Amino acid sequence: MSADGMRAPAPPGPVGSQPGAPLAGGSLCSPGRCRPWGACVVFAVCTPCSVSLAGGGWAPPKGDGAGEELLSPISVPAPVLGAPPVSAGGAAACPPAALVARPLTGGTRSDWFCCPPVCAAARRTPRSLAALGIVSSDWLGWRRVRSSRLGREVKMAAAAALAADEAERARGRRAALSFATIAVVLGLPLWWKTTETYRAALPYADIDELGQQPVRLVVPMAVVFGPGSVPRDLPRPLPFRDVQEMEISVNVRASVTSRYEMHYRSTTAREEAALAAVTAREADAALHPLQDTTMGSLTMYVVPETSSLLPQGINVYVGKHRSALVRAGGSLAALQARLREVTQVMSFTASSIAAALSDRVPSGQLSPDARRYLKSSLGYEITFSLLNPDPKSHTVDWDIEGAVNRYVKPVLDKLSLVANFSVDSQILYYAVLGVTPRYDKESSSFLLSAHSLPHVINPVEARLGSSAASLYPVLNFLLYVPERSHSPLYIQDKDGAPVSTNAFHSPRWGGIMVYNVEAPASPQASLPLHVDVDMARVMEVFLAQLRLLFGLSREEVPPEFLLENPGNEGLADWELDHLLWAHTVENIATVSTTLTSLAQLLDKIGNIVIKDDVASEVYRAVASVQSAVTKLSLGHLHAAFQASKEAVTSSERAFFDPSLLHLLYFPDDQKFAIYIPLFLPMAVPILLSLAKIVRETRLRKKEPTKMD
Structure with missing residues (x-):
């Protein structure tokens, strides 16, 4: 429609479009659909008629999209094509007019096309087409009348296309931001929560103050x-x-x-x-x-x-x-x-x-006997062993059960406040000391010197086997009956004098007593000889060694002091208090060391699970230690010792809990090796999209907005 409401006149037909005109240059056009020329946008037309070139028919396409709409009425004259159009029945039938369509987005006025799609007039201006005789001058005048409306349509189409493209870009940005937001806000917290190591809170400050x-x-x-x-x-x-x-x-x-x-x-x-x-x-x-x-x-x-x-x-x-x-x-x-x-x-x-506190005191400040005493423990195992290396010569009989009930049990009953005790006994045959004694002609006896005594324990201990499956320290008391070829056997001290008890003890291990058998009066006496052990003499030595192992020696008492013999109990009340004072202080130091080591371990290996029961044991140990220190300051020795024992028990349970084995957990480098192949392929596109969004945002801020 024109501006005055009248229909615009139909454009004149192109030059040489009469029916029956001969076609020349048929090679310039070939059958096909209307397409853009290269990267240019088409302003071309396809006539709606169905024609066929000499030698084959073709049907002009109908506009089915923005890239195939009809534009301007261009008809190829006969001199250019070089052959007359013919209808499907063989007669020439091509109308002189063509349909007009909207221009394509991004096209230029110099882009032209014919139908068939390849034409010699492509990429030429309308004036050059008129000069070549492809279009007439009248058609050019009609085009000038329509140029203003066509320009507005072109701008509108271009703006619509730009808006569509911008909408598509915005949709892509929103999608990328949505994926990134979901991954960061939902994915990462969910992954972190499901893969985190549960670690209950521990009183690290209180543990550090214990020492x-x-x-x-x-x-x-x-x-x-x-x-x-x-x-x-x-x-x-x-x-x-x-x-x-x-x-x-x-x-x-x-x-x-x-x-x-x-x-x-x-x-x-x-x-x-x-x-x-x-x-x-x-x-x-x-x-x-x-x-x-x-x-x-x-x-x-x-x-x-x-x-x-x-x-x-x-x-x-x-x-x-x-x-x-x-x-x-x-x-x-x-x-x-x-x-x-x-x-x-x-x-x-x-x-x-x-x-x-021997573990905390420098070695130079300790007395020689400081490390001889038994360490504080919740329990002890006492083993009495009879060693008979020559059963063919001696048949040894000892009433160990009666001796334990008569002499050892009263002492252990009194020591039950300190720890739990268990007693067992055994007889080992053909068990030798592992050291050959030296024969002394003057005394017609065999001697074990003081420097050879340390070599006696290792061979004997290999035969005992009592400490293999024990949870507590084992105290070994051995009664050795020498073989006939090495009798009598005596132990010498450092000065070479014979030891009155014919026994020696090893710090934190136990003691050994040599029990000599009197030689028979007649050389023709039958073997084996029956030997009855004097258990009172033997148990007196073993109880003295037990006192030495617990640090209850009376040798350091001043000479003007007279100490009453505890009698059958083997332990005075004040000696029990002496033991409780030392063990209470030692328990407090042991708990402090154990909890400090545990805290350092858990702080160093961050992927160890700390369960609630482990944390509760740690809290209980800390509270018990603090209670023990408070009770000591009030003079309540028994309550302080019981609190220290509870602290030791709780600290040992926490330290040796099976869930704290660090070998059950993967180090961080193995975690990265597992998760990187899983998350990297998903994260790279998201990161690249975010980088592109940031880059486009920066460019948009730098370029001023153009207003038409």
């Missing part, structure tokens, strides 16, 4: 003055209290302080009656029901310097319980010096605390 926590050992002590024993230089009248503190240097980090809370008072009437006994042993037995029996507490009864209760030359008598008789000494300073020595014997000394 630096000061320990205060408080000993409640009552000093009771008998008639005529009160020093004249007392600072104030009785009763009164006094405190004495002494620091035990262990190492730089840990400090142990001993605090003696002393209560000075006079004796009661019943105590005076008990002190009127004839001997110190009778007085100690009479005073026992009247004194404080709390573990860790001590009671010192001060008697006059001229008292007959104590033998001549003895200033201190230590009974079987938690009391002692002390001579006054004339002055308060002399009395306090004696009381200090008594408290160290009956409670603890600096050397015993250092031995308990």
Whole structure:
């Protein structure tokens, strides 16, 4: 339609389009659909008529898309094509007019096409086509009339195409951003949550403070003055209290302080009656029901310097319980010096605390016997073994069951507060010491020197087999009956003198006793000889060795001290307290070391699972250690020891929990090797799309927007 509402006149037909005109240059066009020329956009037309060239027919295509719409009425004249169009029946039938369609997006006015698609007039302007006689001048005038409307249509089509392309790009950007958002917001947290290692929280700060926590050992002590024993230089009248503190240097980090809370008072009437006994042993037995029996507490009864209760030359008598008789000494300073020595014997000394903390104390500060004592443990196994290397010559009979019940069981019952004990026995035949003894002509006996004793244990221990499946330390006590060819056999000390007990002990292992058999009176005596072992003599030696293994030696007592024999119990009450003091301090140090090692292990290997039960054991161990330290500062020895045992139990359970085996978990490099082939192919397209979006956004910001 024109601007005045009238229909625009039909464009004149192209030059030479009459029917029957001859076609020339048929090679210029070939059958096919209308297509763009190269990269140009077509302004071409296909006539709607069905024609056929000489030699074959063809049908012009109908517009089925934006790239195949009809544009302008171009008809190829006969002189150009060189052959007349013919209808399907053989007659020429090609109408002179053609249909007009919208221009294609991106096309230029110099792009022209014919139908068939390849034409000599391609990529020529309308004026050049008129000059070649392909179109007429009238047609060019009609084209100028339509050019303004055609230009608007071209711009509209181009804008629509650009809008469609921009919409497609925006859709791609949204898709890429959606995938990236889903992967980051949903995928990564889900993967992280499903693959993370569960690690319960642990009290790392409290564990670190355990090694630096000061320990205060408080000993409640009552000093009771008998008639005529009160020093004249007392600072104030009785009763009164006094405190004495002494620091035990262990190492730089840990400090142990001993605090003696002393209560000075006079004796009661019943105590005076008990002190009127004839001997110190009778007085100690009479005073026992009247004194404080709390573990860790001590009671010192001060008697006059001229008292007959104590033998001549003895200033201190230590009974079987938690009391002692002390001579006054004339002055308060002399009395306090004696009381200090008594408290160290009956409670603890600096050397015993250092031995308990031997793992933390430098080797130069330890005494030679510091590492000889048994380490604190929740249980011990005691094995009594009879070694008979020559059963053809000796038939040895020992009543080990009766001896254990008579001599060992009372001691173990008292030590049951410290640990659990189990006892077993065995007889080994043809078990030799592994060391050939030296024959001494002067004494007509065989001797084992002190330097050869360490070589005795290894061959014998290989035959014992008691420690192979044991969870606790094993104490071995061996009774060796020498073979006939090496009898009698004696053990020498370092000075070459024979040992009276004919036995020796190995620190933290046990002891060996050689039991010689008397030679028969007649050489023609029948073999094997029957031997009955004196179990009282044997058990006396073994119990002494057991005391040495636990650090209960009485050899370091000053000479003016008299210690009462504990009797059949084998252990005095104050000796039990001495053991509890040392083991409580050692348990606290052991728990601190165990938890520190566990915390360092879990901090170093981050992919170890920390279960809730493991964390609860750690928390329980820390709380028990703190409770033990508090109980010690209050003077409650038994409660402190029980808390330390619970701390050891919980710390060992946490440390040896099967779930903490680091070999069950993959290191980080193996995780990367597993996940990279899975996530890399998915992540690369997303990352590239995001990079392209960022690049296009930067370019869009740099280029100004063009407004038409």
